[in-house]
Amino acid sequence: MYTKPNTSLKVAARLADLGVMVYAPTQTVVRQWADRKKKVQVQVMPSMVLVNVHEKDTGMVFQVPGVVRYLFEQGKRAKVQDKDVVAMQLHLEGKAIAAQTAVQVGDTVQVPQLDEKATVVALREKKMFGTFRAFRRSGVISIAVVSN
Structure with missing residues (x-):
């Protein structure tokens, strides 16, 4: 599903609290500022969260602030297989x-x-x-x- 910018991790945490299976992949990278270097978690797929919900519960995810819409492929909700995850x-x-x-x-x-x-x-x-x-x-x- 698509989320508002920079809210993927918060949306994933809130959806997990609702009992939805979510996956928001992150990667640790070193970012450098003028005065320091810091390891930060960066979203691999910005503004996207993978969710596993039943057809009858698809509307439940919109209760969470930051959720924009599902991603679609050929007019249907996009599905990612477990082996791909x-x-x-x-x-x-x-x-x-x-x-x-x-x-x-x-x-x-x-x-x-x-x-x-x-x-x-x-x-x-x-x-x-x-x-x-x-x-x-x-x-x-x-x-x-x-x-x-």
């Missing part, structure tokens, strides 16, 4: 787990959390870096190698 979380954390041990660059591995396959692009000790395609974008994730 998990892919986003893993991408922001920079990790995923694959259940294979002997891999080489160019191999395709199954990533259970994403329920998708990733192509190995680099290897370093017990980590491999793979590309995946989810949430209509491709990305690079760090994949831990786990023994079977």
